Amino acid sequence: MQLVISIAQIRAGGGVHKAIKSLMANRLLSRESQAYEGYRLTYTGYDVLALKALTARGVVTAIGRKIGVGKESDIYTAQTPEGEEVVLKLHRLGRTSFRAVKKKRDYLKSKSAGNWLYLSRLAAMREYAFMRALYAQRFPVPTPKDQNRHVVVMSLVPGYPMYQVRAGEMGHPEQVLDACMNIAIDLARHGLVHCDLNEFNLIVDEHENVTLIDFPQMISTSHHNAEEMFDRDIHGIAKFFRMKQRFPVDYDQLPKLPAIVSEVEALRLSAGLAQAASGAGTAADGGDEAAEDGDLAAPMFLGAGDDAEDEEIALDSQGLGLGFDDAAAGADADGQERAAVPVRLDLEVKASGFTDEDEDLLRQAIAQAREGAEGEDGDDGAEDGDDGEVE
Numbered sequence: 558m559q560l561v562i563s564i565a566q567i568r569a570g571g572g573v574h575k576a577i578k579s580l581m582a583n584r585l586l587s588r589e590s591q592a593y594e595g596y597r598l599t600y601t602g603y604d605v606l607a608l609k610a611l612t613a614r615g616v617v618t619a620i621g622r623k624i625g626v627g628k629e630s631d632i633y634t635a636q637t638p639e640g641e642e643v644v645l646k647l648h649r650l651g652r653t654s655f656r657a658v659k660k661k662r663d664y665l666k667s668k669s670a671g672n673w674l675y676l677s678r679l680a681a682m683r684e685y686a687f688m689r690a691l692y693a694q695r696f697p698v699p700t701p702k703d704q705n706r707h708v709v710v711m712s713l714v715p716g717y718p719m720y721q722v723r724a725g726e727m728g729h730p731e732q733v734l735d736a737c738m739n740i741a742i743d744l745a746r747h748g749l750v751h752c753d754l755n756e757f758n759l760i761v762d763e764h765e766n767v768t769l770i771d772f773p774q775m776i777s778t779s780h781h782n783a784e785e786m787f788d789r790d791i792h793g794i795a796k797f798f799r800m801k802q803r804f805p806v807d808y809d810q811l812p813k814l815p816a817i818v819s820e821v822e823a824l825r826l827s828a829g830l831a832q833a834a835s836g837a838g839t840a841a842d843g844g845d846e847a848a849e850d851g852d853l854a855a856p857m858f859l860g861a862g863d864d865a866e867d868e869e870i871a872l873d874s875q876g877l878g879l880g881f882d883d884a885a886a887g888a889d890a891d892g893q894e895r896a897a898v899p900v901r902l903d904l905e906v907k908a909s910g911f912t913d914e915d916e917d918l919l920r921q922a923i924a925q926a927r928e929g930a931e932g933e934d935g936d937d938g939a940e941d942g943d944d945g946e947v948e
């Protein structure tokens with residue numbers, strides 16, 4: 558109690574007992590007696606803090622209905638002061654598979670054991686960073702509005718998640734399939750693999766436009782699991798169209814990550830060469846270097862040299878104010894059209910301050926949450942007594 562009083566900078570006798578009692582009664586705090594003696598913020602308490610911040614900033618004024626319950630989130634509509642209906646995604650890691658994740662306590666030690674609020678905030682921050690980067694590159698994603706703590710605010714996407722579309726209801730399944738595959742390919746061209754690309758995270762509207770959602774678990778094409786995850790995403794989509802839409806999918810034609818990566822690498826090389834040849838290249842230009850040590854067959858952009866990549870990031874981060882990045886679809890100085898070299902969004906998002914440790918931590922927690930939701934895998938239940946820890 559002394560600690561509470563000193564951290565909160567409340568005068569002794571300033572009603573701390575009463576305040577804590579009322580926070581407990583409203584389930585914003587709960588009592589902790591195992592890891593330490595004291596009080597812990599609940600998800601409800603965290604919700605209140607985030608919503609208070611978002612209303613104070615004038616981002617939202619009212620909450621609407623719940624439109625989705627994911628494995629790791631609750632989705633609500635909300636109103637902006639301008640009357641626009643937007644979406645609030647409240648990340649809730651640790652809710653469904655508390656015991657399963659908890660077994661991996663090692664991963665969580667560095668940020669205090671089982672700190673789901675911290676992980677949920679990390680998930681929201683990553684999701685928002687990816688959404689902004691993708692939106693700036695004109696990917697079909699929701700418009701990012703704001704983020705606070707574990708909450709992301711984004712535009713409401715019209716339409717239905719694709720899993721709700723029944724066989725025969727799609728006017729042009731081949732076009733929708735193409736759109737889905739093209740999203741995966743274009744992500745890969747920008748250095749990203751979604752890792753949960755499926756009919757639950759693709760929204761189809763009445764004109765059969767496809768929008769991609771749900772980004773906290775995305776990885777770089779340089780990640781050691783990238784190819785496996787890409788194949789899983791692609792095959793998941795293929796299976797949905799074959800089984801659920803009864804649409805014949807040509808499995809020999811499915812995109813492959815190494816081919817996409819080396820195609821982009823070749824593009825990057827030739828763009829660097831063209832720039833050097835036209836004299837536009839400067840000391841900061843990694844183009845000639847890339848030409849020397851470049852290897853067209855080298856996977857994962859290894860040939861490009863760091864300078865070239867840094868330059869791309871610098872270029873793009875100027876446009877991070879949510880403006881579209883026209884440099885990506887640009888023309889030469891003399892106005893000639895050239896094939897656009899995709900910006901490495903994986904590097905861009907990483908540069909915005911996520912550590913490898915945090916990324917791993919989060920991916921572990923998300924993966925565990927998903928596994929956990931599908932069955933807790935022989936958990937011995939020894940830690941059952943703690944289940945109440947997550948609200």
Ligand code: ADP
Binds near residue numbers: 772
């Ligand atoms: P989770 O990470 O828990 O899977 P999602 O981001 O996939 O959460 O959202 C869960 C569901 O909520 C989606 O399947 C979709 O139906 C709905 N949803 C999420 N974001 C939006 C949005 N921006 N517009 C419309 N519906 C959305």
Ligand code: MG
Binds near residue numbers: 758
């Ligand atoms: Mg989802």
